[in-house]
Every structure is written in C-alpha cells, then in structure tokens.
Amino acid sequence: MPHWLVGIKDEQAIRRMISIRQLGLKAYMDFPGAIHTRYSHALGTMHLAGKMTELLSSKVNSKQGIVKNLKSNKDNIMAAGFFHDIGHAPFSHAADYVMKTITGKSHEDMCGDILKQIIPSEIEKCGINKDTVINMVNPKDDKYQFLSQIINSPLDCDKLDYLLRDAYHVGLKYSFDLDLFLRSYTIIGNETSINECILGLDSTQQAVITTELFVVIWKSMYDLVYLIQDSRIAEKMLEKAFLLYRDYEEIKCLFELQTFIKGNDESMLVTLRGIGTDTQKFLAMDNPKRLYQVALEKELREKDYKMNASFMAKLHNDVDALSDELSIKLAETLEKEKYDFICDIIKSKTPNKINLDSSKKGEEELRMRSDIVRIIKPKIVMKVYANAEVLHSFEKKKIQEAIKHLVEDYT
Amino acid sequence: MITADDIVLLINFIGNCKKVEGRTRIQKDICILKYEDKIPFNFDFASNYYGPYSHSLSETIDVLIAADLLTENITTLKTGFKRYDYKLTKAGQKMYAANKNLIEHDFPVLKSKALKLCTLTIADVTTRAKNCSGIPSLDRKKAK
Numbered sequence: 001m002p003h004w005l006v007g008i009k010d011e012q013a014i015r016r017m018i019s020i021r022q023l024g025l026k027a028y029m030d031f032p033g034a035i036h037t038r039y040s041h042a043l044g045t046m047h048l049a050g051k052m053t054e055l056l057s058s059k060v061n062s063k064q065g066i067v068k069n070l071k072s073n074k075d076n077i078m079a080a081g082f083f084h085d086i087g088h089a090p091f092s093h094a095a096d097y098v099m100k101t102i103t104g105k106s107h108e109d110m111c112g113d114i115l116k117q118i119i120p121s122e123i124e125k126c127g128i129n130k131d132t133v134i135n136m137v138n139p140k141d142d143k144y145q146f147l148s149q150i151i152n153s154p155l156d157c158d159k160l161d162y163l164l165r166d167a168y169h170v171g172l173k174y175s176f177d178l179d180l181f182l183r184s185y186t187i188i189g190n191e192t193s194i195n196e197c198i199l200g201l202d203s204t205q206q207a208v209i210t211t212e213l214f215v216v217i218w219k220s221m222y223d224l225v226y227l228i229q230d231s232r233i234a235e236k237m238l239e240k241a242f243l244l245y246r247d248y249e250e251i252k253c254l255f256e257l258q259t260f261i262k263g264n265d266e267s268m269l270v271t272l273r274g275i276g277t278d279t280q281k282f283l284a285m286d287n288p289k290r291l292y293q294v295a296l297e298k299e300l301r302e303k304d305y306k307m308n309a310s311f312m313a314k315l316h317n318d319v320d321a322l323s324d325e326l327s328i329k330l331a332e333t334l335e336k337e338k339y340d341f342i343c344d345i346i347k348s349k350t351p352n353k354i355n356l357d358s359s360k361k362g363e364e365e366l367r368m369r370s371d372i373v374r375i376i377k378p379k380i381v382m383k384v385y386a387n388a389e390v391l392h393s394f395e396k397k398k399i400q401e402a403i404k405h406l407v408e409d410y411t
Numbered sequence: 412m413i414t415a416d417d418i419v420l421l422i423n424f425i426g427n428c429k430k431v432e433g434r435t436r437i438q439k440d441i442c443i444l445k446y447e448d449k450i451p452f453n454f455d456f457a458s459n460y461y462g463p464y465s466h467s468l469s470e471t472i473d474v475l476i477a478a479d480l481l482t483e484n485i486t487t488l489k490t491g492f493k494r495y496d497y498k499l500t501k502a503g504q505k506m507y508a509a510n511k512n513l514i515e516h517d518f519p520v521l522k523s524k525a526l527k528l529c530t531l532t533i534a535d536v537t538t539r540a541k542n543c544s545g546i547p548s549l550d551r552k553k554a555k
Contacts, residue, residue, distance in 0.1 A: 142457055142547060189460035198459050302479035302502035309415035309422075309506070316467070316474050317412050350473060352466070363435055363461040368493040374485065378473035 002046075004075060004126035005082065012261055013086060013118045017042055019264035023166060024091040025238060026231040028285040034169040038092075042082045044165055048157035049081030050074060052150055052182060060187050069194045073147060079128050080136035080151045083119075084158060087111030089255070090268040094235035097320040098242040103255045108138035113257055142195065146187070149199040154352040155185065163214075163221055170225055176213045184210060188357045200355035203364060207356070212372045215351050219376060222349050232344070233292050233385050234284040238272075240339040241282035243324065245275050281387070282339075292342060292385035295399050300345070300380040300407070311410040315380065319345050326406055330384070333402045340390045341399070348379040382407075413453045413467060419506070420452060420521070421471065422480065422499065423514045426507035427525040431497045432486075433533060437472070438464055439540040440528045446543035448524050462541045472497070480506060 001009065008014060017038035021027040027034045057070045070077075087110030089095035100106060105113070112134045124130060135144040136151050150157060160178065167174040184207035189197030201207045245251050250271050253259050272279045273286075284291040298304060300315075307315075314322045326343040334341065351373055354366040367373050384399055424431075424444065431437045442463040444450040454471070456463040475481040480503035486494045499507055514521060528536060 145457065145459065196458065196460050198461075300478060302500070306502075307478055309418035312418050312471075312474055312478060313413050313415045316471050347474075347477070353464075353469065355461070364492065365434070367434075367495070374493070378477040380474070380477045 002050075002075065002078060004079065004123055004128050005046075007126065008120055008123055011119065013114050014039075016261060016264055017086065019266065020088070020090050020092070021265060022162070023170070023225075024265075025094055025235045025285060026170075026225065026228065029231040029234050029288070030228050031170045031225070031231075033171060034166070036165060036169045038085055038088065041162055041165060042085060044161035045084060045151075045158050046078045046082035048161055048182075049150055050078045052157050052185065053077050055182050056185060056187055059185075066187060066194050066197065069147075073132065075127050076129055076132045077136065077147060077150055079123075079133045080147075081157055083111055083115060083133060084137045084151050085111075086114050089260070090263055090265045091235070091238060094238045095242065095268075097324070098239055098246065099255050100320075101243065102246055102252055106138075110257075110260070111137050114261060117257060118261055146189075146194045146197045146199065153199055154354050155199055155201070159218065163217055166225060167217070167221060172221075172224065174217045174220065176210060176217060180206075181210045181214060186357050188355055198355055200357050201366070203356040203358040203369075208366065208369050211354065211366055212370050215366075215370075215373055215376070218351070219349065227346060229294070230284075230288070230291060233294075233342075236342045236344050236385065237282040237284050237290075237292060240327070240342060241272055241279045244282075244339060245272075245279065248275060250275060293388050293391055294383060295341070295386040295391050295394075295396055296382065296384040296403060298382050298400075300382050305382075305404060305407045307407060308410060311407060314410070315345065315347075319347055326403070329406050330399070330402055333406065334394070334398070336390055340387050342385045343403070344383040344385065346381045346383065348381070350376050350378045413471060416451070417453050417471065418475070419510045419514065420450065420518070421468075421475070422503055422507050423510060423521065424525050425481065425497055426499050426504065426511070427522050428529045429498070431529075432494060434469075434495045435461070436533055436536060437497060438462075438468060439533075439536040440525075441465070441468055442540040442543060442546075443528065443536065444521070444524060446545040447539065448520065450518060450521055450524075456546050458541075458546055462537050463543065463546050475503070479503075 020038045021034070022036045022038055022041050023031060023034045053070050053074045057067045060066055085107070087107040089099050096107060099110070115130050115134055135141055136148045139145065139148040152158065164175065164178065184202045184204065186200055186202050187197050188200040201211060242251060254263055254268060254271060272283065280286065281290055300307065323343045323345045327339060327341055330341045330343060331338050356364045356366060356369065358364040382403065384403060431440065439462060441452055441454060442456050445452040445454065454465040454468040456465045472481065476483055479500055482498050482500050484496045484498065486496055488494055
C-alpha cells in the first residue's frame with residue numbers, strides 16, 4: 001500500500017467501498033459468487049496505474065520532458081486509479097441515472113466532491129495533489145488530456161482491471177497476457193508537450209493480436225455479464241423504485257455527501273424497503289418471481305422505426321433519460337400505472353479509437369489493421385420489460401405499436 | 412450536448428459530399444465547418460497529436476450507422492491501409508431531401524463549403540483544421 005494511502009485508509013468514504021459489490025445487482029441475481037468489491041477493484045486499478053506509468057516511462061526514455069512529467073505524477077496517477085470509482089453509489093450503474101436526476105451529478109462529479117470535501121488534506125503532505133487527481137478522473141482541463149487516458153480511455157487501467165477481475169469472479173476463464181499487453185503500450189505524439197500526446201500501441205503484429213484478444217474479451221463481457229438479461233431487468237426495476245420515490249427525504253438524503261459516504265448495498269436496500277410495500281414490487285433481488293418479463297426486444301433500425309433527428313440527438317446525449325421518458329409515456333398511452341412498463345434502450349459497445357504508433361506513415365487506428373475489430377458494428381436495441389400480470393393482459397402487438405408511435409412522434 | 416440540428420446538418424453535409432472518404436477526413440471537415448466557417452455544430456473538439464478530434468462526433472456517426480441512415484464502407488488503399496468511407500443510405504437520403512431546402516435557406520454557404528472541402532487533400536484539411544481558432548487546447552498552444 002503506498003504511503004499516501006496508509007494515512008487515510010480508515011476513512012469511512014474509503015472503507016465504504018468494502019461493502020459495495022463491484023458488480024452491483026448482478027452479484028445478487030445472476031452471479032452470486034461475484035462477491036468482489038469496489039475496494040479490490042480500486043486497489044487493482046491503482047496497482048496497474050503505477051505499473052503502466054513505470055512501463056511508459058521506461059519506453060520513452062528519449063522523451064525527457066514526458067518521462068519527468070510521468071515520474072513526478074506517478075503517485076497522482078496511482079491515486080486517480082484508486083479513487084476513480086469512489087463516487088459510485090451502491091448498485092453503481094443501477095443508481096447512476098437516479099443520482100444524476102436527484103443531484104445533477106455524475107459519479108465522476110461525486111468523486112471530485114469526496115476528494116475535495118471528505119478526504120483529509122494530509123494526503124497532500126504525502127505528495128498527492130487533489131486537483132490533479134480530480135482532473136485525471138474527470139478531465140475538465142485538457143492540460144490533463146494525456147494523464148487522464150491512463151485512467152479513462154479505451155486502453156485504461158480501469159478496464160484492464162475490471163475485465164480480468166470480473167471474469168475471474170463470475171467464473172469465466174477469460175484471460176490475456178497482461179504484461180505482454182502492457183509492454184505494447186506507448187506514447188504517441190510530440191515529445192516536447194505531453195498535453196498533445198495520446199496513449200496508443202506499438203504498430204506491431206504482436207500488439208495488434210494481443211489487442212484483438214482484449215477487445216473480444218471486452219465485448220464478450222458486455223454481452224455475457226454486464227448486460228445479462230435478468231440482472232439488467234432487476235437493475236432497471238431498482239432504478240424505477242428510486243425514481244418513484246425520489247422526492248422522499250429518505251431517498252434524497254442517500255445522495256447527500258455526508259450520508260453518501262456511509263452508504264452501502266445493504267443500507268440502500270434497507271432504506272428502500274422501509275418506504276413501504278409499493279417499493280417491494282420493484283425489488284426483484286428480494287424475490288426473483290417479481291422480475292419483469294421481456295415484452296419487446298427489437299433493434300432500432302430505420303426499416304422498423306422512422307426515427308427523427310430529435311430522437312437521435314436524445315439517443316446520443318442521454319439514453320437513460322430517453323428510456324425513462326418512454327417508460328412513462330408508454331404507461332400513459334396504454335393506461336397503466338407508472339413503470340408497469342420499463343423501456344430500456346441499449347447501445348452496444350464498439351471499441352473507441354485506439355491509435356497505433358505509425359506516426360511516420362500518418363494516423364493509423366487499430367480498426368484499419370484488425371478484421372476482428374472492424375466487424376464489431378454499432379447496434380441499438382429497444383427492450384420493453386413488463387410486470388408479468390400486466391403483460392398477461394396485453395397483446396405484445398399493442399405494446400409494439402405504442403412504442404413505434406412514441407419513437408416516431410418523439411419531439 | 413448535441414441537438415437535432417447537429418444531426419440534420421451532419422446529414423446535409425454528407426449528402427452534399429455524396430461520399431466522405433475516411434474517419435479522419437470527416438473529423439477535420441466538420442471541425443473546419445464549425446470553427447472556420449462558423450456552422451453552428453455542437454460537437455466538442457479537442458486537439459491532439461493528429462489534430463482536432465471530437466469523440467461526440469464519432470459517437471453520433473455510430474448512432475447514424477446503427478439507425479441505418481449512414482453506411483460505412485472499407486476501401487483498401489495502395490499503401491495497404493484501410494479507409495472508412497461514409498455515404499447516406501436511402502433512409503439517410505430521405506432525411507437529407509426533407510431538410511435540404513430549410514438548410515440551404517438557413518445556411519446558404521454550407522453546400523459550397525462542403526463541396527470545396529471535398530476537393531482538398533486529407534493533408535490540406537488536416538493542416539487547416541490544426542490552424543482553426545476557437546479550440547481551447549489549440550489556442551493555448553498558439554499563445555505559447
């Protein structure tokens with residue numbers, strides 16, 4: 001454990017991560033063996049951030065300015081790795097949209113608040129600059145453009161840790177040679193200014209093949225774990241329970257900083273259960289028989305839905321808000337109670353831009369070299385989940401028609 | 412945050428060009444239209460080693476491809492490099508036609524600017540994009 005962490009490791013905001021499961025509701029539904037926590041992921045990401053910094057420094061030893069910058073920021077980079085997820089609410093991704101709705105803040109914003117207001121400033125006496133760390137986690141200033149890529153980019157240490165850790169804990173024997181992969185990382189760009197550099201990969205056959213393996217595992221983890229159906233439905237149901245009661249003091253209080261840093265999976269569920277019997281029907285993890293069923297699953301494509309520009313802009317900007325808006329409108333159209341239907345628009349993941357270091361030949365992306373990466377195409381799927389009793393009394397065709405109208409008449 | 416206008420303008424630009432040759436080119440073209448020609452695109456650009464790049468533009472292109480408004484075809488160049496070319500699908504062309512008059516009325520220069528950009532080499536558009544003013548990180552670099 002690095003010296004700057006020793007002095008603050010017992011802080012409640014940090015200890016709290018021990019009682020938040022990394023996979024959130026998925027660990028209560030589809031993967032009960034996945035008992036690993038946010039804390040172990042934080043430690044793993046921190047370790048990899050340090051390792052990546054060392055490797056990059058040794059690789060670009062001719063670029064003195066960059067090496068100096070990396071070495072002098074090693075502790076800050078490791079701290080950013082450790083703190084990057086501290087602002088996640090319990091059941092993280094199920095609560096992200098709720099937190100944004102109630103507080104207007106993302107988990108990165110919340111991380112900034114915790115670092116500024118909760119983490120003792122004695123950490124700064126150990127060489128950590130809170131502002132630098134915050135900017136690496138949530139870059140608002142492009143001065144940190146390169147350093148933030150170690151924490152948040154297609155090749156970041158966060159992804160490297162969670163893919164391997166999550167795969168191991170859910171029982172998938174997916175793996176790749178992490179050390180070999182890290183050795184192919186490089187800094188592309190102008191050696192006089194780190195701000196203009198980008199994190200990329202060597203333009204070698206070995207780097208391309210290792211990265212293909214990484215991309216395939218990343219894609220498979222989304223399809224088989226992160227978006228697995230029952231857990232996904234349970235997460236959306238939990239989100240709706242919070243949204244239904246978002247004006248209750250008990251719920252708002254969960255997202256106030258002083259309460260937030262004490263909250264964990266269990267305390268959040270206790271609060272919801274305590275609100276009343278109405279919330280119970282949304283808590284599928286307490287009774288999986290309550291789990292909503294799939295009423296519709298269809299790709300959002302022009303041949304089935306004539307989408308207008310407003311709909312597509314909203315789809316790009318905030319898919320969670322759009323899904324919620326359609327859920328409410330669908331219940332109104334079909335004259336049912338709020339959230340008897342839950343719309344869930346899922347944008348499939350495609351690898352973001354990964355550059356290869358072939359600067360002499362011009363810009364080269366992994367996509368240009370890899371057939372495997374090239375065939376991963378973007379896809380958007382509309383799903384509607386419904387309470388089993390409600391679904392029983394409806395023809396699926398009626399739901400399909402209502403959704404079609406809502407999408408096509410969207411303003 | 413992008414708006415419906417960004418989608419309509421982007422479709423109009425690609426429709427005017429008929430085909431945009433390359434992921435790099437579409438980035439640099441839109442950057443020039445935004446910062447040099449003052450077409451009000453809301454895509455945020457940041458400067459990096461290869462010139463200005465907008466992640467939100469890249470994501471919007473993915474949305475348009477997924478929705479079948481845009482196709483992405485691969486061309487293998489003499490160098491062996493693969494290039495991604497963008498064209499409107501039939502549905503994209505319908506959207507282009509539906510908004511064409513309105514865009515030409517509101518942004519009379521867009522069509523001629525788009526057609527002119529199509530005639531330039533990738534090296535030329537990259538240099539022009541790198542010289543645009545208004546991109547925060549680029550402006551800071553120039554100030555130094």
